[in-house]
Amino acid sequence: MEKENSFQRMMNVHAQGLPEEIERNIVHHVDTFSTFGRVMELFGPNALDVASSYICGHIGCDPKGPKGNLDGEVPFWRVKP
């Protein structure tokens, strides 16, 4: 086995003082990031769909806008009382 030099001996002494609480904190952070990543993956696309449907009526809408639908059947809520 190769003999340790003075730098490596110094490092080994310092390394022994690593507190366990850091691992707990890091794992907690990693879990939070993982959960956030999964939530974004699941709900991100849906949230974008909802936002786009708010803006232009529904997802597969005519590029001309909601007025394009008036040529066809008029929905009841658009007929004046």
Add this chain to the structure above:
Amino acid sequence: MSFLKLLEVPATASKKLSDFTDLELITHYVREQDSTYFTVLYRRYAAKVFAKCISMLADEGLARDATQDIFIKVLLNLSKFTELSSFSTWVYSITYNYCIDLIRKKKKMPLIFSEDVGKVSQGVEEMDELPDSVLLEMEQTRLEKVFEHLPPGDKAILMMKYIDDLSIKEIGTVLNKTESAIKMQILRAKQKSQSIYDELFGKEAA
């Protein structure tokens, strides 16, 4: 892209986690978002990162906070890791740069290296080369005392050379300096260490 290549690595489900290479652990973590893989990486490098932080910062409390911040940085930048260097070199380069920045901010210390490399007119060949054995065989408690008085950049460069066993080129990449500048800096750091040692313990003690 190397990151896309990472995702193509086949699953190694039958293997024990401790047998996984760093690259496999990164791949699995990125693909499955399972903290277990990152925890193994943490356990592999935390003690070394903590030890480096203590040597650089000379304060256990600061070293504790720094270790935590460094691993969060590693976690957030994991997708940016390229295979240009090993994972350990990448983590250590984050460690050294983080500590140097922290010292610079805290102490407003302009002197990061023992001398500004750009101002040195003397060639590397003209300087007396101090043998490595002088530092490598120094008593550990004395080395710690010498380290307390060294500028942070010198500490980093000596640790990269004598602990991490990095080549001049790799050290240059980590510190963003040319190879000749690094060679000069190593000589300066060694000489500075020797002069601090002589001041603290006397010439005959060496």
